[in-house]
Amino acid sequence: MDIQKTHWKRLINPDYIGAYALNPDEDLTVTIDYVQREQIVGTDGKKEDATVAHLKGHKPLILNVTNSKSIAKLYGPYIEEWAGKDITLYASMTKAFGDVVECLRIRPSVAKRKKPPITPDRLGKAIKSIVAGQYTTEKLRAQFELTKEQEKEVNDAVQAAVEGTENA
Structure with a gap:
């Protein structure tokens, strides 16, 4: 029986979804509610403009260029057409700021949603x-x-x- 483990970043409860939200080797299929450009505040308190995908039933996802291109390959380049569409997230690693860090990526195809069990x-x-x-x-x-x-x-x-x- 697998024991559920808690990533330390889950305890901080940031405003956006990140790789820490997934269990190891877990994918998460989510539905995009809408995408817009907005001002975000980083953990260091610095404000910056970013593209944010608001997800139904989940925290928003800050879209970097890599993830924006992945969605565009699935649904086209127009963010208005991404609303209501499913994407499958997975945790990966990338080089950033001179270090290798966790990141969320988007699968090139959407995983079939798992149906819930019935009580x-x-x-x-x-x-x-x-x-x-x-x-x-x-x-x-x-x-x-x-x-x-x-x-x-x-x-x-x-x-x-x-x-x-x-x-x-």
């Missing part, structure tokens, strides 16, 4: 809705990652409902 309570409600004809197994599988046991539970409930209507 037993929510699965029970979904099964009731499926049996009542208000929901479908296709929608359930499209929204959630089901274990083999949960798949069996859904299939058994649907089968029992079908047999119940055939016998009525």
Whole structure:
């Protein structure tokens, strides 16, 4: 079992997402809300203008030239067309300021988003809705990652409902 480790920079809680936000060997697919030029304040208190991608549900990402080019290769050169588009972030290393430092980079293709697991309570409600004809197994599988046991539970409930209507 992997133990979740905490990068020391996570404890500082900066205003922008960085490589420290990802676990080792982890990718993060995010959706761009909008991109704009704005004034940022560095950790040293220095103010500067930067291009910032605001991400849905995450801290904003300061876009350097390398990451801007990566997004442009995916979606074209116009920042207005990047809104609503997914990008996949990963942690890497780069030379900067005479040192090798961590950085966030953007994958050349977007990783498929992983579906969330479903809680037993929510699965029970979904099964009731499926049996009542208000929901479908296709929608359930499209929204959630089901274990083999949960798949069996859904299939058994649907089968029992079908047999119940055939016998009525």
